[in-house]
Amino acid sequence: MTVDDLPAVLEIERSTFPADAWSEGMLRGELDDQPRTRHYVVALVGGEIVGYAGLAAAGDQADVQTIAVTAAHQGTGVGGAMLRELLAEAARRGATSVFLEVRADNPQARGVYERYGFTELGVRRGYYDDGTDAITMMRKLHG
Template identity: 70%
Template sequence: MLRPMTEADLPEVMAIEQATFPLDAWSEGMMRGELAEMPRTRHYVVALVDGEIVAYAGLAAAADQADVQTIAVLERHQGAGIGSAMLTALLAEAGRRGAREIFLEVRADNPRAQAVYRHFGFEEIGTRRRYYDDGTDAIMMRRGLGD
């Protein structure tokens, strides 16, 4: 089940953030800043399994452009379609907000995530060298909405 993220979710969300992105996790302050922009320019959701938050995702949207800010799924729940369900929800929200295209960055060393994004119609448009804190490159991807 997906629902909007709230500040009350932050302890569980931050634990997932640390577990999923140990080398470049966002701080709680950064996440609070994102939530402070809901619903104006941000849309964050959490995914629950048996009442436990097991994943979260976020979108930034302004004018006719949107960006997937983050998607994180606890390792033991990966491969169950949760990430795809959240990405589907983000794409739908971007469309509701009038976005004509959506962008994201994905780690160059994460072929599994890259494959998911390609499955959803994202195409590689460039590379951001040493984008992540540990020096890993980011692959920039784009998808038109309505494509």
């Protein structure tokens, strides 16, 4: 993902996460840390950006920062493909564990993470701006 992708990414961000969308400045800050501690990708279908995902990695730990897919492409494997790329990048960077937070009211996303080997660690009460809890999840990576 590059700065040139931000208009399309911001459109997806705002439609996917209306209550707590990241700002352009926040996304630019994430991109500024590429490739040092961040790895961001976009998913293209027919030349159109239909999803994006980001990873933060330092030492032996990585965190999925975000994954979003347009409503029209949810359930088509786009999110899983991006998650596989983030997991592969975490492994390339030497991470042994990958963590994430997912909205407690998003069972579809939780199901995807569980299919990719993530297990629930706990709950962060009121984590999101609208007061929704976050489920923390983790997956071990094997070198």
